[in-house]
Amino acid sequence: MNLAQLNIGRLRFPLDGPELKDFVDGLPEINALGDSSPGFVWRLTDEGGADATGLRPYEGEDDILINMSVWESLESLRDFIYHTKHLEYMRRRREWFDHSGLEAYLVLWWVPEGHIPTVAEGKERLEHLIKHGPSPEAFTFRDPR
Amino acid sequence: MDGMGEEGDSIAAVGALGDPTRRKVYDLVVASGRSVSRDEVAQGLGVARTLAAFHLDKLVEAGLLEVGYARLANRPPGPGAGRPAKLYRRSESQVAVSLPPRSYVEVGSLLAEAVERSGADLTLQRVAHERGRAAAGEDMWEVLREWGYEPFERDAEICLRNCPFHALAQEFPPLICGMNLALLSGLAEGAGWPVTARMSPEKGQCCVTLSKEEEER
Numbered sequence: 001m002n003l004a005q006l007n008i009g010r011l012r013f014p015l016d017g018p019e020l021k022d023f024v025d026g027l028p029e030i031n032a033l034g035d036s037s038p039g040f041v042w043r044l045t046d047e048g049g050a051d052a053t054g055l056r057p058y059e060g061e062d063d064i065l066i067n068m069s070v071w072e073s074l075e076s077l078r079d080f081i082y083h084t085k086h087l088e089y090m091r092r093r094r095e096w097f098d099h100s101g102l103e104a105y106l107v108l109w110w111v112p113e114g115h116i117p118t119v120a121e122g123k124e125r126l127e128h129l130i131k132h133g134p135s136p137e138a139f140t141f142r143d144p145r
Numbered sequence: 146m147d148g149m150g151e152e153g154d155s156i157a158a159v160g161a162l163g164d165p166t167r168r169k170v171y172d173l174v175v176a177s178g179r180s181v182s183r184d185e186v187a188q189g190l191g192v193a194r195t196l197a198a199f200h201l202d203k204l205v206e207a208g209l210l211e212v213g214y215a216r217l218a219n220r221p222p223g224p225g226a227g228r229p230a231k232l233y234r235r236s237e238s239q240v241a242v243s244l245p246p247r248s249y250v251e252v253g254s255l256l257a258e259a260v261e262r263s264g265a266d267l268t269l270q271r272v273a274h275e276r277g278r279a280a281a282g283e284d285m286w287e288v289l290r291e292w293g294y295e296p297f298e299r300d301a302e303i304c305l306r307n308c309p310f311h312a313l314a315q316e317f318p319p320l321i322c323g324m325n326l327a328l329l330s331g332l333a334e335g336a337g338w339p340v341t342a343r344m345s346p347e348k349g350q351c352c353v354t355l356s357k358e359e360e361e362r
Contacts, residue, residue: 079348082318087352088344091323094266142316 001110002041003071006122008105009097011063015053023089023096027051030089034069037084039076042116043069057119065097068122070111074144077108103130107138110145154208158240161207166192167200171209174201178297178306180213180232201233211236239312250312257317266320270327277331285338285355292332294351303340305351314352322352329353 013019031051034040044067046054057066071077080086099105107126111117125138134143162168173189174181187197204210214229241250260269282288285303289296295306308314314321322344329342333355340355 083346083348085344085346087318087322087346090319091266091326091344093319094264098264099262100264 002113002115003074003077003108004068004111004117004122004125005071005077005106005108006066006068006117006126008057008064008066008102008126009093010061010100010102011065012096012098015065020096022092024053026089027053030086033084033086034080037076037080039072040080041070041072043067044119055119057123064102066119066122068117068119070116074108074141078141104140106140108140108144109138110136155240155242158207158209159242161203161209164200166190166196167203170197170200171204174204174210174233175235175295180215180234182217182230182232186233205233208238209236209240210234253310253313254316257313257320261317261320266323269320269324273324273327274331277328277333278335279331281332281335283336285333285336285340288332288336296355301357302345303355303357305353305355308351318352322346325351326353329355 011020015024028050031043034043044052044055046052048054052067053065055066056062056064058064069077071080081090104126107122107129109125128135129138129140132138134140134145136145139145162171169190170186173186177185183194183198183201186201187194190197201210205212210233213232213234215232217230243249260266280288282291286296289303289305293307293309296303297306298304308325310321310325314325326342326344332338333340333342338355339358341358342353342355344352345354346352
């Protein structure tokens with residue numbers, strides 16, 4: 001099985017404004033780092049193909065961004081986000097995003113090898129986590145299943 | 146859960162360090178930052194190999210050290226030269242004793258989750274930075290040691306072997322590592338240490354390193 005993850009966040013400022021400059025400027029490097037990390041399988045991109053900042057997973061909520069990816073294991077994802085330069089990026093998350101009105105913003109779940117999840121599937125898993133708490137269907141880093 | 150057993154083990158672990166020689170043995174293993182042999186400990190402390198072995202094994206019993214085996218390249222010839230050597234390193238486990246009982250790790254976890262949920266990362270970073278500045282002491286190595294960072298030099302950097310907030314940092318990495326960076330930046334700024342704290346996550350040690358600024362020597 002592979003591990004899928006979905007993460008959403010609400011922009012605190014416009015994506016093209018000065019407040020988000022460091023976030024936007026860092027994306028190519030951080031994404032390239034993820035793509036070349038051990039255990040990386042896939043990540044969601046918009047029509048531009050570089051990243052997923054063009055996608056708006058929730059209709060009418062133009063300030064919610066999404067990222068989604070698939071990894072060979074929980075450890076490989078954990079190593080990338082917490083043990084590489086990504087951590088420095090993540091440390092600054094609240095300068096750029098907040099979670100107002102979001103009950104959960106990250107969900108993990110297992111997918112069969114070769115399966116690429118859709119955004120709708122990821123949103124369902126997030127709903128599942130909110131409704132039922134951590135379970136093998138939808139969990140978080142703090143309650144790995 | 147029966148907490149008595151764990152508490153008893155913790156007290157026994159701390160008690161094992163009561164002997165001054167054993168304490169030196171423990172400190173030597175910890176300071177090496179790697180696995181060490183009985184011979185290295187004996188030589189380092191100038192004691193007999195059997196005495197070093199006795200204390201090392203007591204520390205393993207107490208759960209403070211862990212044992213591994215490896216073939217050493219420079220092992221002296223003689224009986225047993227072909228066998229892998231017993232090597233000792235600091236154990237991963239954490240020993241905390243508080244009498245009367247105090248549960249700061251649990252409180253820390255609760256508070257961290259509350260901060261995380263309310264998205265107050267930046268407030269935490271601000272507080273940590275202020276605390277660092279206020280606590281600043283001139284002697285960088287001394288201050289880092291007092292905070293429990295176990296600093297050592299590597300290339301032009303000061304690396305920190307221990308994360309004083311390890312348990313919480315494992316649970317809430319961006320939050321606690323961000324706090325830690327802010328704290329160290331505050332300490333460095335407040336006392337004018339010629340270093341810049343930056344995030345440099347590496348498994349098995351603190352996520353922050355201190356890069357030396359251009360020295361005016």
